[in-house]
Amino acid sequence: MFGKQIVKKILFFSLFLALFFVMYVKFFKKNEIVETEVQTSTDTLYNSNIIENVNYVSKDNDGNEYIINAYQGEIDYSNSNIIYLTNVKALIKLNNSENITITSNYGKYNSENYDTIFSKNVIINYMDNKITGEYLDFSLERNSLIISRDIIYTNLENILKADVLEMDIKTKDTKIFMYEDTKKVNIRNKDSYGNN
Structure with a gap:
């Protein structure tokens, strides 16, 4: 048992x-x-958070229009107003002036104030002027365009090399300068550029 x-x-x-x-x-x-x-x-x-074929259009109080297109955008997790762009093309339609086009490999767009940083292979075309560089800080709020790093500015007559070019978008007032006081902005006539 x-x-x-x-x-x-x-x-x-x-x-x-x-x-x-x-x-x-x-x-x-x-x-x-x-x-x-x-x-x-x-x-x-x-x-x-990746967006294909990005397109933003904005206008300021004066009626100037800012259109930005990109192949791809990625929204920043820490700030949803920031979008990182790839293959960027922008068009600035100014009321009393010619349009400005900007292209670059990359961009950082703020959808709240429309400020945009363009980087890598930046090209600006305005009338008969072409400006190339590696970094562009564009702001509708400040009415400014600041391009830097290996600037080459060409127009119908001249080729200019500098470190920084600042432009007031409304007045078109432009400052061109070097970072170091000992260096000078290099300006050459297009006709004589190939001969030297």
Whole structure:
């Protein structure tokens, strides 16, 4: 009789252990799957901040229009007003002046105040003027355009090399200068440029 009770207890204990093992495997394996699914959906959310064929249009109080297009944009998680752009093209339509076009490889656009940083292979075309550089800070709010790093400014007659060019968008007043006082802005006539 005593032996039967021991066998029952061993069977009961074995059954309890088997049941515990099955429940452990079933529930803990499911939790691992759920965590993987959550991770996958987080990855999907991360990729969803990329926008294809970006287009923004804005106007200032004077009626000047600013149109910016990009192949791709990525919204900054820490500030949703900031969009990082790739293959950027911008058009500035000024009321009382010629249009200004800007292209660059990259950009950083603020959708709140329309300020834009253009970088890498920046090209500005305005009337018969072409300005190239590596960095452009454009602001409708400040009415300014500041291009720097390896500036080459060409018009019908001259080629100019400098470190920085600042332009007031409304008045077209322009300052061209070098960072170091000992260096001078290099200006050459186009006709004599190829001869030297």
